[in-house]
Amino acid sequence: MNWNPLKFLLLLLIKFLAFNRQAKLQDILRKEGVRIFIVAFVGIGDFFLMTSMIRHIKHKIRNSHITLLTDNERIAEYLISQSFIIDEVVIFKINECSKSQFLKYCFSLRKRNIDIFIIPYINLNQNTLLIGLLSRARILIGHGNGGTCRNIWSHILDTAIPLKEKTYEPYQYLTIAEYITQSNSEDIRLVIEIPESIENSISYKLSSMNINLSDSLLVQFSASNGNFSWKNWPPSHFARFLDTIIEKNKIEVVAVGSPGEKQMAQVIKKMMRHNFIDLTGKTTLQELIVCVKKAKMVLCLDSCIAHIASAFGTPCITLFGPTDMWAYKGNFYAITNPVECQPCVSFINRNPLAGNVNDCPNRKCLSGIDVERVLEKFNKIWNH
Structure with a gap:
């Protein structure tokens, strides 16, 4: 719904007139x-x-x-x-x-x-x-x-x-x-679960497609249904990275993501010498969760896939750019190219030196992440 912002005083008035609305938390x-x-x-x-x-x-x-x-x-x-x-x-x-x-x-x-x-x-x-x-x-x-x-x-x-x-x-x-x-908690484990019956059904479906995720790299090329291009690693970087690992390790690569991320997958596929299995836009959220859970390893951007991987302990490399860089414990590896204006997209920790992310000409925080650096991290984890 798009409409002109309501006056702050109008909301205060509505709150005041709803005098019978408020109650004490303890009573509730x-x-x-x-x-x-x-x-x-x-x-x-x-x-x-x-x-x-x-x-x-x-x-x-x-x-x-x-x-x-x-x-x-x-x-x-x-x-x-x-x-x-x-x-x-x-x-x-x-x-x-x-x-x-x-x-x-x-x-x-x-x-x-x-x-x-x-x-x-x-x-x-x-x-x-x-x-x-x-x-x-x-x-x-x-x-x-x-x-x-x-x-x-x-x-x-x-x-x-x-x-x-x-x-x-x-x-x-x-x-x-x-x-x-009125109680403290340090438990930030995310609640991401799939009933066993649904997981088995999805696993059978993947098997019928000859997809063995336990020996595959799951990769995401674009984030947020393709809406936030400033979260993306350059397509040429992805293409070079995947061609290298496929040639050297004979690895099966499976791409996943939302329907809006399909275009980026097609762009990268055209740049590559080798092929990958493209499930971008073809999975439900449940199927995506099972794919991440079953994969040997994940390479993704700052997105829900990173959170899913952390919840199940799937080894995951996440590439960060303009957003806050965070890292889970365990098999989670965050990579960025540090620049003085990071983060420029943050509700709470926005860098005072940052400009508008959409006006950034090169986004060195992401484009500056060398393929060799990601390859080095990948090889250490994959061969562990």
């Missing part, structure tokens, strides 16, 4: 069946980063009913098939509705009697606040300011939890869970 937690709404108008990777927060809430508030509000159909498809920590998924195409449809939807949520409405920093804006206020959720909780994040809308929240500088995102989300449950 005493009731049976606490109803919690979590806003997740995000990509798959960002959703996975929220799962440690959701798990902690579900574990500590055992009588809770957690609903995820999202516009991402792939997330919904994944969750509906296996609901480990979320009780309900609601799809609302917030960017495709009219003003009247938006308001009608907000008022329709009143019948749900929402107790706690959670808005993580990545989704904190006037629209998500309006949903929470007009739904008459009893308490609005989200992130406040911190680091380079200065979001005026955080002042509308009933409780705004400060963001922490140089802190990996799952820890940021956990601060919300810790506040709600």
Whole structure:
């Protein structure tokens, strides 16, 4: 939904007029069946980063009913098939509705009697606040300011939890869970699971296609459904890297990704002397998860695939550029080309020297990652 930003004072007025909406958190937690709404108008990777927060809430508030509000159909498809920590998924195409449809939807949520409405920093804006206020959720909780994040809308929240500088995102989300449950947690393991029956079915499907992932390199050429080209390693670098490992090691390479990443796979294939199996745009999220879990090794960009690999311990090389570089423990290897303006894409840790990522002429943080450097890291891991 695209419309002119509402005045800050108007939201304050709506909050004031909804005087019977607010309640104390302690009183809410005493009731049976606490109803919690979590806003997740995000990509798959960002959703996975929220799962440690959701798990902690579900574990500590055992009588809770957690609903995820999202516009991402792939997330919904994944969750509906296996609901480990979320009780309900609601799809609302917030960017495709009219003003009247938006308001009608907000008022329709009143019948749900929402107790706690959670808005993580990545989704904190006037629209998500309006949903929470007009739904008459009893308490609005989200992130406040911190680091380079200065979001005026955080002042509308009933409780705004400060963001922490140089802190990996799952820890940021956990601060919300810790506040709600009044208990600490250091468990940032992501909750990414597939029922055994579905995993076996997908494994059989891959086997029927003569794909043996246990001896394959799984590779991703583009990130975020092809929407963020500034996350991409140059196609020529990918082509040279893959030709080299195929020639020297006779390795089978399997490419995966969202439908919007298909074009990049085709571009790279034309540059190469050798071939690879292209599953880009051909897998569901469940199938993608199984592919990452079964692969001998993964080479990817800053994306959901990196999070999935870390969750299952699959050896993974992740190439970082303009975004915050993070690293999991275990078989996770982060590579970037350090430049003085990194990171230029970050809610909390944005470099004051950074310009607009779309105006960057060469993105040396990614283009400067030498193929030889990635080959060296790959060979050490593959032959380990």
